[in-house]
Amino acid sequence: MNQGNLHADLSIKGTQERVDVLAANGRIRIERIVSLAHQSPEGFWYDQDEDEWVAVLSGAAIIEFDDDGTVVRLQVGDWLQIPAHRRHRVTWTTPDEPTVWLAVFYS
Amino acid sequence: MNQGNLHADLSIKGTQERVDVLAANGRIRIERIVSLAHQSPEGFWYDQDEDEWVAVLSGAAIIEFDDDGTVVRLQVGDWLQIPAHRRHRVTWTTPDEPTVWLAVFYS
Numbered sequence: 693m694n695q696g697n698l699h700a701d702l703s704i705k706g707t708q709e710r711v712d713v714l715a716a717n718g719r720i721r722i723e724r725i726v727s728l729a730h731q732s733p734e735g736f737w738y739d740q741d742e743d744e745w746v747a748v749l750s751g752a753a754i755i756e757f758d759d760d761g762t763v764v765r766l767q768v769g770d771w772l773q774i775p776a777h778r779r780h781r782v783t784w785t786t787p788d789e790p791t792v793w794l795a796v797f798y799s
Numbered sequence: 800m801n802q803g804n805l806h807a808d809l810s811i812k813g814t815q816e817r818v819d820v821l822a823a824n825g826r827i828r829i830e831r832i833v834s835l836a837h838q839s840p841e842g843f844w845y846d847q848d849e850d851e852w853v854a855v856l857s858g859a860a861i862i863e864f865d866d867d868g869t870v871v872r873l874q875v876g877d878w879l880q881i882p883a884h885r886r887h888r889v890t891w892t893t894p895d896e897p898t899v900w901l902a903v904f905y906s
Contacts, residue, residue, distance in 0.1 A: 773801035
């Protein structure tokens with residue numbers, strides 16, 4: 693049986709965010725992402741082919757959208773649906789503790 | 800923009816669990832479910848056409864599987880993937896606080 697804990701093993705190796713794929717088939721992918729003071733590179737925008745539903749389970753983060761400049765601050769439990777190709781970037785995650793994201797990508 | 804907080808408004812009206820559909824299209828459905836001492840009726844088994852990925856975000860629960868009698872105790876952060884048609888039931892959720900589930904159904 694596939695099982696685990698979303699708050700277990702938050703260790704990050706190297707400089708990138710940690711990404712664990714928890715479930716996937718051809719149409720859906722569920723990822724746990726761990727950030728620690730990570731942010732998207734200056735000038736970089738995610739421009740995804742898939743819809744994304746994302747929640748912050750611990751920590752805190754800020755997402756900015758390209759189209760209308762909306763800035764969304766996410767705290768524990770906050771979730772957001774991001775349509776495919778709505779360009780966005782993560783401008784901040786807290787340095788105080790790991791930020792645990794749960795992201796569901798689907799099309 | 801579709802957004803919310805997974806731990807907001809946990810009120811339950813009536814005797815059934817509370818189910819909020821957070822996102823859905825023809826192939827995927829993301830639900831927040833709130834239980835408070837709820838359990839599946841005696842002799843009832845979920846037998847679902849869809850795969851399910853489910854996590855407990857607060858509270859605690861116990862799921863039992865029909866095929867091999869496996870009993871899984873879920874605490875905060877624990878997640879589980881349940882294949883379609885693997886019969887299961889919720890035998891217990893804590894009466895001490897709301898149990899918040901995040902469930903992703905997909906096929």
